[in-house]
Amino acid sequence: QIxxxxxxxxxxxxxxxxxxxxxxxxxxxxxxxxxxGWIRQPxxxxxxxxxxxYWDDDKRYSPSLKSRLTITKxxxxxxxxxxxxxxxxxxxxTYYCAHGGIRRDFQHWGQxxxxxxxx
Amino acid sequence: DIVMTxxxxxxxxxxGQPASISCRxxxxxxxxxxxxxxxxxxxxxxxxxxxxxxxxSNRFSGVPDRFSGSGAGTDFTLKxxxxxxxxxxxxxxxxxxxxxxxxxxxxxxxIK
Numbered sequence: 001q002i003x004x005x006x007x008x009x010x011x012x013x014x015x016x017x018x019x020x021x022x023x024x025x026x027x028x029x030x031x032x033x034x035x036x037g038w039i040r041q042p043x044x045x046x047x048x049x050x051x052x053x054y055w056d057d058d059k060r061y062s063p064s065l066k067s068r069l070t071i072t073k074x075x076x077x078x079x080x081x082x083x084x085x086x087x088x089x090x091x092x093x094t095y096y097c098a099h100g101g102i103r104r105d106f107q108h109w110g111q112x113x114x115x116x117x118x119x
Numbered sequence: 120d121i122v123m124t125x126x127x128x129x130x131x132x133x134x135g136q137p138a139s140i141s142c143r144x145x146x147x148x149x150x151x152x153x154x155x156x157x158x159x160x161x162x163x164x165x166x167x168x169x170x171x172x173x174x175x176s177n178r179f180s181g182v183p184d185r186f187s188g189s190g191a192g193t194d195f196t197l198k199x200x201x202x203x204x205x206x207x208x209x210x211x212x213x214x215x216x217x218x219x220x221x222x223x224x225x226x227x228x229x230i231k
Contacts (some may be wrong), residue, residue, distance in 0.1 A: 001223075037220075047160075047168065047211055049220040062219040064121075096167055104156040105173040107144035112167050 002026035002037050002098050004036075004110035011116050018115060022080040022097030025058050026108075030085055035101035036080040038071065040093040041112070053080055054101060062064075089117045120216050121146050124196045125223035138199040140226045146219035147172065147192050149216070155217035159197045162225075163167055164210040171210075204230065 020038070026098040027034055038053040052060045061069050070083045080097060094114045098106035100103035123146040132138045140159075145194045160170040170179045172188035177193060186202040199206055207230060212223040 013123070015121065044183075046225050047222040049213075049222070060218055064219070098168075100217075104154075104220075105158045105170055105179075105213075106168070107170050107173075107179060109167040109169065 002099055004099060004108060006095060006097050006110045006113040007112055008115065009093075009112060011118065011119050014088055014117060016087050017087045018055060018082075018084045018087050018091070020082045020084075020095055020113065020115075022082070024035075024078050024080070024099065024110075024111060025097060026099070029073050029078070029080070031051075031055055034099070034113075037071070037098050037100050037106060038080075038082045038095060039106070040091075040095045042090075042093040045093075051082060052082075052100065086119045092113070092117045094097040120219055121148070121217055121221050122224040123212055123214055125210075125212060125222050125226050127226060128224060129227045129229070131229050132202045133201075133231045135201050136206060138202050138206075138228060140197045140210055140212075142190075142195045142223050144193045144195075144214055146217070148154075148195075148214050149192065154216075155191065157188075157190070157195050158213050158215065159186075160211045160213060161206075161208050163205075166208075168178070168211065176203065199228075202228070203231070 004024040035054040038050040052070045068085045094110045094112040099108040100106045160168040162168045176188045209225040
C-alpha cells in the first residue's frame with residue numbers, strides 16, 4: 001500500500017523560506033521509473049504543478065517558479081524535500097506530494113498540508 | 120505553457136443520469152514517444168485529488184467502470200455513465216506531455 005504524507009510549517013512570514021517534507025511508504029525512490037512530485041492548490045482554486053524528482057535524481061521544475069524552488073530526495077529515509085524561497089501571501093495554499101514518475105501521472109497523493117503566508 | 124480549458128465549469132446532474140466534461144488543450148498532447156499524457160482526477164470535498172483516468176482512456180486501479188475517458192490530440196472528454204452521490208466534487212484534467220505539467224480550471228459536479 002502506497003502512502004505519502006506532507007509535513008512542515010503551517011504559517012510562514014513573507015520573505016521566509018518554506019521547507020516541506022514528503023514522507024512516503026510502499027515504494028522506493030531508488031526504483032527505476034519512480035518519481036515524486038509537488039502540487040499546490042490555493043484555497044478555492046485549481047491545482048498547480050510545482051516540481052518533480054525522479055529515481056535517477058533528474059529534477060523538473062515549473063518554469064515560473066524555478067528560481068525559488070529546490071527539490072531533493074533522501075532515499076534511505078523515504079523522503080522528498082521541497083524548499084521555496086521568498087514566500088509571499090499569494091503562495092498560501094495546500095501543498096500536496098504525489099507518487100508519479102515516467103508514467104507521467106500522479107497515482108497516489110498525500111492528504112496535503114495547508115501553508116499560510118502572513119506577517 | 121500548455122493551457123487546459125475545461126467546459127462546463129459547473130455541471131448539475133440528476134442522480135442516475137450521465138455527465139460529460141470536456142477538456143481542450145492549447146497544443147497537441149501527443150508526445151514524441153507516441154503516448155498522450157492526459158489524465159483525469161477527481162477531488163471530493165475536503166479530500167486530495169484522486170487519479171481516475173490516465174493516458175486518455177485507461178482507468179486507474181479501483182475506479183468504477185462508469186467512468187470513461189476518450190479523445191485525441193487536443194480534445195478530450197470524461198464521461199460518467201450514471202452519476203452517483205459519491206461522484207460529487209471537482210474534476211480536473213491534467214496534461215503531462217510537456218513541462219510544466221498543467222491542469223484545467225476544474226469542473227464542479229453537483230447533484231440537482
